[in-house]
Amino acid sequence: MIDVNVHLSRWPFRRLPHDETPRLVEKLQSCGITQAWAGSFDGLLHRDIEGVNARLAEECKRHGSGLLVPFGSVNPTLPDWQEDVRRCHEEHGMPGVRLHPGYHGYTLDDPVFAELLALADRRKLVVQLAIRMEDIRTHHPLMPVPDVDPAPLADLIAARPNLRLVILNGLRTLRGNVLAQLIKSGNVYFEIAMLEGVAGIANLLQTVPPDRLLFGSHFPFFVLESALLKMRESRLTSAQLEAIAHQNAQRLLPA
Numbered sequence: 001m002i003d004v005n006v007h008l009s010r011w012p013f014r015r016l017p018h019d020e021t022p023r024l025v026e027k028l029q030s031c032g033i034t035q036a037w038a039g040s041f042d043g044l045l046h047r048d049i050e051g052v053n054a055r056l057a058e059e060c061k062r063h064g065s066g067l068l069v070p071f072g073s074v075n076p077t078l079p080d081w082q083e084d085v086r087r088c089h090e091e092h093g094m095p096g097v098r099l100h101p102g103y104h105g106y107t108l109d110d111p112v113f114a115e116l117l118a119l120a121d122r123r124k125l126v127v128q129l130a131i132r133m134e135d136i137r138t139h140h141p142l143m144p145v146p147d148v149d150p151a152p153l154a155d156l157i158a159a160r161p162n163l164r165l166v167i168l169n170g171l172r173t174l175r176g177n178v179l180a181q182l183i184k185s186g187n188v189y190f191e192i193a194m195l196e197g198v199a200g201i202a203n204l205l206q207t208v209p210p211d212r213l214l215f216g217s218h219f220p221f222f223v224l225e226s227a228l229l230k231m232r233e234s235r236l237t238s239a240q241l242e243a244i245a246h247q248n249a250q251r252l253l254p255a
Contacts, residue, residue, distance in 0.1 A: 043073025
């Protein structure tokens with residue numbers, strides 16, 4: 001079982017259960033997770049991105065015996081962000097980066113985002129893009145963060161056929177033509193943390209091919225068991241279950 005949407009460190013606005021790495025690892029292991037792609041909550045608001053990524057890499061090495069796979073933060077509105085990408089890849093050995101445009105103040109039609117995608121593509125890094133981090137109704141009143149508008153993505157991905165993009169926390173808002181265009185545009189994958197409704201995965205598979213879905217929990221912000229229940233309550237074939245649970249993610253990160 002591979003969870004592609006896990007976070008280390010502290011959510012900025014309140015304490016969460018399992019927001020200390022040893023307890024987080026223990027919970028993941030007790031629920032049968034064998035690999036977790038981990039970003040850092042610090043990457044949302046901290047300006048010292050290299051410090052964020054160095055701590056993330058160290059925490060992943062120190063805990064879990066290979067369970068945690070670090071995905072570094074990149075904020076392309078800060079000076080010398082290209083060096084942060086280089087360090088993620090060359091110094092920390094990270095297989096990908098995690099982006100939070102809503103918290104970093106840029107849109108997907110900003111030329112700097114296209115530059116970031118091109119750099120990640122050249123380095124063969126997986127790009128994870130968070131559409132949201134929490135329900136807009138529960139944001140701190142002094143810091144509302146709107147959902148990222150995904151409309152420009154399809155053209156950007158189509159221009160980079162080798163780029164691997166994972167949409168995080170997007171299935172609450174991605175619908176209709178935008179979703180269909182993203183599926184057609186290239187190697188775009190979606191995880192299930194914010195998918196809602198009875199038989200949610202089974203219903204989604206009428207639109208999204210099973211080889212584009214990944215297991216993601218948004219843990220520890222969300223309860224891990226919630227994502228696991230989504231895998232059980234939909235009537236899925238064994239082939240569909242295996243693809244979503246681990247095979248698709250393994251294909252994205254070959255050994």
